Amino acid sequence: MARWKKSSSRNTPRRWPIPPKRRARARWAVLGVDIIVTYAIWPRAWQREADWLRFRAEGGYTREVISHFLFFTERILGPTRLIHARPDYPADPALCETHILARFESADGSPVSILGAVGGAQPDRQELTVKGSLQSHRISEFHRHAVSDGGPFIATRPDPDDPRAEALGRQLDELEKCLRGEPHLLATPAEALSVQERVEGMLSGIG
16 A cells, blocks of 8 residues: 555656656556445445444445545555445335445546445445556455556466454554554544545535
8 A cells, every 4th residue: 555656746746657668668657446346235244243233323435445445445546536426215214224326536637436235146346446557456355456558457476364354463563653652554544534535525426
């Protein structure tokens, strides 16, 4: 995450570091971000103990899952602005969203498109794609990183033996840095508030 850098100029595209042999030919520019989250059921079977996840007041996959991808998106693009959002809810007003469509824009107009849905026989799908002029990057299931230069996405590393344990270990490492007063990658209070405001805006609907 630390490799993503924001431009110092509002109108200059953000850049991803490119190997020297390619840098001489062109510069890689971010063109936008796509976020797709779909589930057969929500909450998922392993989340049933957390009953609050199914209620509109505090639960839902937009708060629980899409929020993480929005945080990552704003680390890449900088602050975003909600342009349009349409959530769908079941007949019971106490229950959380089943579908959501939303669009954000960064300060320079880079689009962020979001699709979320629950229902149907399908595996879980949780992915963020950063679209670039020369190469695109995809994060899926929170730990798989793949790249594409126009062809199929190709994984950059094998899956870890225990993705959850590896992720928790890295979070604890960053927390330790934070407690020591060292640079770290944890969300700042301002970043967390920004994501919360955008999530609640999506769930309220706009446009």
